[in-house]
Amino acid sequence: MSRRLPETNPSARPNRYRFSKYKKPLVLLTMAAPTAIWLLLLRYLPMGGIVLAFKDYKVNPRNPSFISNLINSKWVGLNNFKFLFMTDDAKIMFRNTLAYNIVFIILGIVIPVAFAIMLNEVTKKFVAKAYQTMMFFPYFLSWVVVSYFLNAFIDGQYGMITAMQRAAGGDVTNWYTTMGPWPYIIVFANLWKNVGYTTVLYLSAITGIDSTQYEAAAIDGASKWQQIWYVTIPNLRTMICILFIMNVGKIFNADFGLFYSVPMNSGALYPVTQVIDTYVYRAFMVTGDIAKSSAAGLLQNVLGFICILTANGIVKKIDADSSMF
Amino acid sequence: MAVKGKKKNLRLNSVSPGAEAVIYVILGLFALCCIIPFVFVIIISFSAESSIRSIGYSFIPQAWSTDAFRYAFRKLPQIWRSYFNSIFITVVGTALSTFMCALYAYVLYRPDFKFRGFFNFFSFFTMIFGGGLVPTYIVCKQVLGLNENYAALIVPLLVNPFNIIIMRTFFKSSVPLELIEAATIDGSGEYNTLFRVVAPIAKPGVATIALLNALVFWNDWYLSLLYIQRNKVLQPLQALLMELQNNVEYLSRMSGQMGAAAINEAAKMPTQSLRMVLVVLIVVPIACAYPFFQRYIVAGLSVGSVKG
Amino acid sequence: MKKILAMLLALVMVLGLAACGGGGDANQTSDANKPAENTPDTSGGNKQDDVPAASDLDPVTLRIWFHGSNVSPEASNKVMESVNAYLQDKINVTLEPIWGTWGDFDTATVTALAGGDDVDIYFTCNWSANEYNKYARDGYWVKLDDMLPTYGAELLTTIPEGIWECAKTNGYDGVGVYAVPALKDTATQNCWDLNATLLAELGYDVDAFIASASMNPDFYYSDEFEEALQKAKDYKGGDFYPLVGEPVVFERIATGTAIITGDLNGAPVLSYYYDVEHPATDIGSKIVCKYATPEFKKFAERTYYLSQKGFISPQTQNVDTANNYREACAKTGDYLISSQSYAFGCELDYSRERGIDVRMIPTDAPYMDATSGQGAMMAISATSKNPERALMFLNLLNTDPELMTLLNYGVEGYTYNKNADGTITFIDDVRATYSPWRNGMGNIRQLPPTAEEGLDYWDRFSAYYDSAEVLPYGSFILDASELSNEATALANVYGQYGFQLMGGATNPDTVLPEFLAKLEEAGIQKLLDAANEQLAAYLAG
Incomplete structure (x- = not known):
């Protein structure tokens, strides 16, 4: 039915919706109501x-x-906030949290976008599907389970790498007390687990691109690379910006399991694995002080909020349509 | 202007065979990397406990066994009921949450909606700020009566502002506003426009959100821990797994202080391969459901397939 | 944007106030029903001297939260049928149990307590998250002293004075008893757990070995100890680790220190030295920083040395895997010496389970302090609407063998069968679905012995635990609540260094000074000063 109605050229799509403000917002209000009520009760009330x-x-x-x-x-x-800044550890955990998140944000955009575009170019559809399914698998697993896998390789007694080192007659590395490799392990583990999921988001966005745009480009003689550059990427721009803004908002929050379970809570690795969330958790386990943990959470949120407003402002300057609000 | 292209024209424009081969290799390696641990889990779950003891985790165990599986099913009479619970919660929760998300996101997507800015901020704000665990617990349990029932496992997860924003982005990038304009002029009602015009076009987006929601419901165990205490037949599968997992961890952490009590208790805890069995039991059903969602997500994959 | 923000803020405030108002009202009404419980002494006095018969009592439902259970819903329903029939008959009470498990108890009870849930009795102790002393201080538990003579008369006489003494704490309503302690394994004794089968295979005279190691504080440092480990390693091959166990327990054994109740939960930083042969002897009661003593340095150096020799597995050196690994090694007998916190009769169970000859080498005499005395307790929640009835229930549970057996072991013919000699035998398949944590329930000495335990088991059990000497610092409890900022920092410092140092994973020569400096920076001195001040006050008063 109306699905076939419009045959307009999207590349000539106007930026702004032209007709005046909608006269009867009531129907739209009923659409927003269920979620709005939920948010009111379960988010604003508490x-x-x-x-x-x-x-x-x-x-x-x-x-x-x-x-x-x-x-x-x-x-x-502000007494409840003090414990975060009591010792020199504060510097380390803030540094770690920020540094890891910045790396995650950058790689978390570049790699999934590249993968999504590549998947889109795979001509054999069943191969694309198989790849994509396999890439999504790690997302099913919890960090605890991921820590088992990793442990199966690097465990000091049973691990496969340890066994190989032993067989080769070399020195056995005690991975859980050697800091050097851990920044890489953490970054890799995070990418490994999340790339498939983010790729799906971009892939769905690519799938949603109107094919007439490619046709138009092809007719104009654009090469494949030019099509990617001038059609695919601009169409992904909104999604990239939105995900970027949202990740920036979480820049002071670390993925707890990644930093706690994956290194097996090993003390010797704290200098490279201690982040705000693990510090607060370890503090909470001994004091059981809910006021302190909520203070830490609030601080993370306020800082995140400032970052998100900044990021949104910058995006808005560059491309108003891609900003979040 | 736009000419309806034919597939064969476009295929001429695909990347060179050399480039495609490179793509195959890069993606293939990564995909392999993602699936190996999975195969590993399955192998461990079928490994004999004695093999794990003597040579550790290995792709080629010394001996195979289904003991851990049999132990799991014998030890956990609750397991079938929990399977049902998980499926029920996931199906109902996914349907409801995706529906609500689509409605709200559609409203945010409509630039002519007077209160768009307000509702946008209304949901976004909760993504950053929350009241914390205890106040939310009190509202759920004492105000809303989410206690020892299925609703307690569904309602608290119905809305995710992140998904709303993603859904809105999908609408924005794939549904031209002219379409809605035209539909409105045609006399289509708002709900009709959403479900008959917008949703079909944004199908990959809707399927993606549904998938994310399904995973959230399937994987959740925390709600069960908080709200299902007396009526434990309602426990979903993931909660059962986490309970075992947490028991093991707890006893490990506390054994230094608890002394003999912990030692005797810990001796009753399940073994390595049993834990892997539980992982398999949890992941396999949702992994099987994955292609269902994927069908929509990858439906329009590669430029050749024309839609809309 | 500003307008939206202002609107939102206004909305939140209105909602917040509405919630407070609403909540306040609801609580005021419940407050009105409460005076009876807030002044138990007067209400107690108004009643007859004796506890009334069940028929005179209003029927009430009591909700009780257990710890460490493994109980399936069906089994619970089945057993509760019998329990409730019995309870209605006795005190007109219907019991609604919440079978908390090891993993979920902490999060769930802490949330429920903070949320003011409608639960009458909570399991509590000095190692769970709803820590007895802290929660008594914060006012979560009802003080029992005034109610006990009326509603818990038998309880008062059944539980020995020494254990009641341990249960005393400085709570919200002053010093007193805020929970009913369990009469269970109430003493601590540290042991080396010896694989005597392997030792004999190595050519040792087991009895002579035990005799020389027993109660010998220098055993850990002796050549004999090292030699045995070396022989076992040579005998079993390269990746055999003869010394397994809990580094935290190694430390206590090798230095002769006790746990201080109130020391950071799961992150010990304080030590109390005692006379391992005669625990009651006062050797100058003082609390010190665990890691700053020469004894600790000696221990850490020795452990590092043993680790470098390849006697300690990396699994033992990680806090997350140590206990699992010990379990796994114990089950298969893949160890020579392990650490053990003794439980009465455990060597027999272990020998049977592991298929080897397990012997225990005691390293100190059994002793009692607040840590062992507060190992399992039942507290009545301040939210309970029927605290008297809850206490009547606890009284019955701890003094009526029939009720304790029913709740703890289940129903005869369903979970166990009686033998002719008076012992019982479990029906294993069903018992597996109904296994509350036996020692967490209360007075377990009332239980019938199992066939394996033997008829006189509980007599021997009682004799052993009653012989335990009380440490000179008695039932001292440290209150570090004023130093929570320091505690958070200390916990993180401990996490970074403590465990791995005790497991010999890191070299004390380089790590220990760094560790001590960090502890200093985190405020260990403040904690020490407070602890010693409190200890002096406790010993004086």
């Missing part, structure tokens, strides 16, 4: 709990409910 970060949380035993406890607890200003 946000009152953010004040926890500024309180010395104590229970009020005469009326021990979270809300009454919260109201009755003393305000302590």
Whole structure:
């Protein structure tokens, strides 16, 4: 039916929707309602709990409910944030968190985009499908399971690499106390697990590109590389920008399992694996102080929020259509 | 202007055979890298425990055995019920969440919608800020009654602002606004336009979001830990696995302090190959469901296939 | 953008206030029902001297949260049928158990407690996340002292004075008992776990070896120890690691130190030295930094040396794998010497399980302190609407063998069968689906012995644990809650160095000074000062 209606040329598509503001927003409001109500109840209602970060949380035993406890607890200003900056470890964990995330963001755009474009060029469709399915597999697995695999290779007693080293008569590396290789292992593990998933996002975006654009380009005599450069990449621009902005927002949050489970929680590796989230977790395990962990979370979020607004602002300057809001 | 191209014209323009061979090799190597650990898990799950003890994890174990599988099914009478729970939660949750996501994303995609900016920010803000675990727990359990029931395993995961933004991006990049304009002029209602005009075009996007949602529901165990305590027949499969996993970890961590108690308890815990069995039991069903989603995601793959 | 932000903020505030208001109201109403529980002494006094008969009591439902269970839903339903029939008859109570497991207990109970869930009784102790002393201090538990004479009279006499002493803590309502301690394995004794079969194969005289190693603090440092490990390694081949176990326990054995209750949970930084032969003897009660003593340095150097010799597996040196690895080695007998925290009669169980002759070499006399006394407890939640009834239940559970057996072992003919001599035998397949953590439930000395344990098992059990001497610092409990910033930093420093140093993975010559400097920076001195000040006050008062 109406599916076949429009036969317009997308390359000549106007940037702005031309007709005036929609007169009857009611129908659209009903569409937004279910999610909006959900967000209100499950996200905004609990946000009152953010004040926890500024309180010395104590229970009020005469009326021990979270809300009454919260109201009755003393305000302590920024006291709960102090533990993050107490020692020199703070520098290390902030450095690690930021450095790893920057690498993840850059490689997390370049490699999946390249893979998606390459997959798109594979002429044998079943091969493309098989590759793509296989690449998605690591995403099914939790970090704990990933840590088993890695351990199966580098374990100091049972590991396959260790066994090979032994067979060759060489020195056996104790991987879990040797810092050198870990930055690479961590970056690789992260890419390995997430590339397939991000590739799917870009691939779906490529699939959604109107083929008439390629046809037009082909008729104009564009080579394959030119088609990729002038048609595919511009069409992916929005997706790249959105994913970039969202990842920048999480630049102070680390993937806990990657930094905790994969190195098997090994102390000797802290200088290269300690990130904000693992530090807070280890602190929480001994103190059980929920006010401190929520303070840490809030700090990460506020910093992330600032980053996301900055990134969005920059993207907006360059290409208003690709910005998030 | 646009001429409806024929496939054969376009194929002339594909990359050179040499370049394609390079692509095959690069992607093939990476794909292999992704699948090897998986094969490894399956091999370990079929390895005899004695083999793991003597030569460690190996692609070629000394002896094969299905003991761990049999042990799992005997030890966990709950396992079939948990399979059902997981499937039920995943199907219902994926359908609901994808539906809600599409509705909301469509609203955000409409530039003529008066409150677009507000709703956009309304969802985006929650991606960054949250109230934390305990306040959310209280709202869910005490206000919404999400306690010891299936709803507790579905409702808290229904909305993900990330997916909304991705979905909106899909709409933006694949559905021309003129299409909606035309449909509206044709007298198509909003819901009709969304489901009959927009959704079919954005099918790869919708399928991608559905896949992501399905994975979230299938893999979740934390909700079960929080909300399913007395009525444990409702536990999904992943929760069963994590329970075993956490038991092992907990006893490892605490054994120094708990002394004899932990040692005796830890002796009852499952072995390496059993853990791999549980991984296999969890991953295989969702991996089997993957091609279903993939059909839509890769449907229009390679320039040749014309759509829209 | 600014407008949207302002709107949002306003919205959040309104919602937040509404939530607070709503919550407050709800709590006020529940408050109105509460005075009875807040003044248990008066309500206790108003009742008859004796606890009324079941028929006079209102029927109530009690929700109780256990730890470490392995109970399937069907088995639970089946057993609860009998338990509840019995309980209704006795105290008109219906029990709703929550079978917490090792893995989920911490997260789930901490959230439930913070959320004020409707649970009457929680398992608690000094090693779980709902740590007894901290939660008593914060006001989560009901103080029991005033209620005990009325609702727990038998309980008071059943549990020995020494254990009650351990349960005393400085809680929200002053010093007192905030949970019912379990009468279980209440003593600590460290041992070397010896694979006597392998030792004999190496040509040793097992009894002579044990005799010279037993209660010998220098054994770990002796040539004899090293020689045995070396022989085992030569005998079994290159990748055999004869010394397995928990580095944390190695440290306690080799230096003769005890755990301090209230030391950082899972990240020990403090030590208390005691006389290993006569634990009750006062050798100058003092709390020191675990890693700054010459004893520790000597231990760390020795362990590193043994590790370099190839006696300790890398698996033992990682906090995540150490215990699993020890289990795996123990099961197959692939070890010569392992560390063990003794449980009464465990060498017999182990010998049977592992198919080798397992012998224990004690390294100290059994002792008792707050750590062993608070190993498992049941606390009544401040949110409970029926704290008296909850205590009546705990009273019954700890003094009525029939109830304890029912709840702990299940129903006769379903999970176990009685033998003619009075022992029992489990029906293994069913018991596997109904296995609460036996020692976490309370007074387990009331349980019938199993056929393997033998008829006089509990007598021997009681004799052993009752003989334990109390350490000079008694049931001292450290309160480090004022130093939580330091605790967070110390925990991370410990994580980076502590475990691997104790496992011999890192060289103490280079790592130990660095570790000590970091501890200093993280504020160990503050913690030490507070600890010693509190200890002095405790010993004085």
